Amino acid sequence: xxxxxxxxxxxxxxxxxxxxxxxxxxxxxxxxxxxxxxxxxxxxxxxxxxxxxxxxxxxxxxxxxxxxxxxxxxxxxxxxxxxxxxxxxxxxxxxxxxxxxxxxxxxxxxxxxxxxxxxxxxxxxxxxxxxxxxxxxxxx
Numbered sequence: 575x576x577x578x579x580x581x582x583x584x585x586x587x588x589x590x591x592x593x594x595x596x597x598x599x600x601x602x603x604x605x606x607x608x609x610x611x612x613x614x615x616x617x618x619x620x621x622x623x624x625x626x627x628x629x630x631x632x633x634x635x636x637x638x639x640x641x642x643x644x645x646x647x648x649x650x651x652x653x654x655x656x657x658x659x660x661x662x663x664x665x666x667x668x669x670x671x672x673x674x675x676x677x678x679x680x681x682x683x684x685x686x687x688x689x690x691x692x693x694x695x696x697x698x699x700x701x702x703x704x705x706x707x708x709x710x711x712x713x714x
Contacts, residue, residue, distance in 0.1 A: 639672040
């Protein structure tokens with residue numbers, strides 16, 4: 575009587591490992607790209623939230639954006655911005671640079687190293703525009 579062997583042969587195991595390796599080679603880069611895209615979208619959303627708060631602040635303060643610097647100094651703890659947005663990559667903060675005087679402009683920068691900057695207002699797709707209150711749209 576012949577003895578039945580249980581289990582997989584070496585070639586079957588090698589084929590399964592090769593299939594898993596091919597799937598991993600395809601899926602891991604796609605996952606990393608999707609993660610990076612979602613972090614960029616979250617960062618842009620945070621900057622839009624800060625830009626909205628700056629615009630509301632300017633409306634209430636005769637067209638001035640206030641002093642630039644850390645977002646918390648002007649906007650936090652008020653009706654304009656409830657909590658400080660955090661960078662989705664490394665929990666960095668956002669810095670606001672404003673021009674002096676009435677009807678100036680502003681720039682929002684991620685200080686956490688995410689390399690995302692908003693000048694004026696950022697539209698969907700990463701399109702940045704410079705908006706100056708006195709002259710309107712000045713550049714794309």
